[in-house]
Amino acid sequence: MEVLGVDIGGSGIKGAIVDTAEGRFASERLRIETPQPSKPAAVAAVVGEISAHFNWRSAIGCTFPAVVKRGVAMTAANVDSAWIGTDAKRLLESETGNPVIVLNDADAAGIAEMRYGAGRDRDGLVAILTLGTGIGSSLFIDGRLAPNTELGHLIIRGKDAEERATDRARQERGYSWKQWGKRVSEYLEYLESLITPDLFIIGGGVSKRYQKFFPYIKCKTAIAPAQLRNRAGIVGAAAAAIDLL
Numbered sequence: 001m002e003v004l005g006v007d008i009g010g011s012g013i014k015g016a017i018v019d020t021a022e023g024r025f026a027s028e029r030l031r032i033e034t035p036q037p038s039k040p041a042a043v044a045a046v047v048g049e050i051s052a053h054f055n056w057r058s059a060i061g062c063t064f065p066a067v068v069k070r071g072v073a074m075t076a077a078n079v080d081s082a083w084i085g086t087d088a089k090r091l092l093e094s095e096t097g098n099p100v101i102v103l104n105d106a107d108a109a110g111i112a113e114m115r116y117g118a119g120r121d122r123d124g125l126v127a128i129l130t131l132g133t134g135i136g137s138s139l140f141i142d143g144r145l146a147p148n149t150e151l152g153h154l155i156i157r158g159k160d161a162e163e164r165a166t167d168r169a170r171q172e173r174g175y176s177w178k179q180w181g182k183r184v185s186e187y188l189e190y191l192e193s194l195i196t197p198d199l200f201i202i203g204g205g206v207s208k209r210y211q212k213f214f215p216y217i218k219c220k221t222a223i224a225p226a227q228l229r230n231r232a233g234i235v236g237a238a239a240a241a242i243d244l245l
């Protein structure tokens, strides 16, 4: 079954048609810069443009980089604060004319990894962390998602973990892989002391360079790089939207 997946991020909004049986793209990926400021109407217009580009007339699964409950954005760490309280589902449905499901971006990435990637057939407690502009988290217990966990905002050494362990922090602060890997390790060690997972899956675009920083990670929990990398959001959002069809 084919579903349009859209991934709304702080810097880019990406869309592709997804073959949900295989968890693969069934079209090229279209990327459009996130409007700045990233206010609801401007972002929704870009999602409308993506839907129109694919001439789409069916379900859309769409990620959003914040807490989303019943389609409503509840927080806005890396997007314009005007989103807080916005019914994103309703807005995107009226913009695209299609049924839309909206979910947290890390939850979407987690769904993709559990169905098609590094978490396939893994039971117990699996934590997927995406290290990008922010830190996204998703938790699965025996394959079932506990949504909107926001474990990226744990406080480490008096600071939000996002200021130390995101790929953005690595680039902005010029950390070496070793310096950054140690910060990621500290974050994971703290997290494992709180939730004792069976597996960590590390996602986000930087996960393709996992060999550079995994050697510095000292946590006891098994750790695996994400397999869908920066496709995970689009693929997971599309998989989550199947119920709309």
Ligand code: BGC
Residues within 6 Å of the ligand: 065, 066, 067, 075, 077, 078, 104, 105, 106, 107, 130, 133, 134, 135, 136, 137, 150, 152, 162
């Ligand atoms: C947000 C999360 C989001 C993550 C990744 C965090 O700043 O609070 O909701 O999943 O960034 O985009």
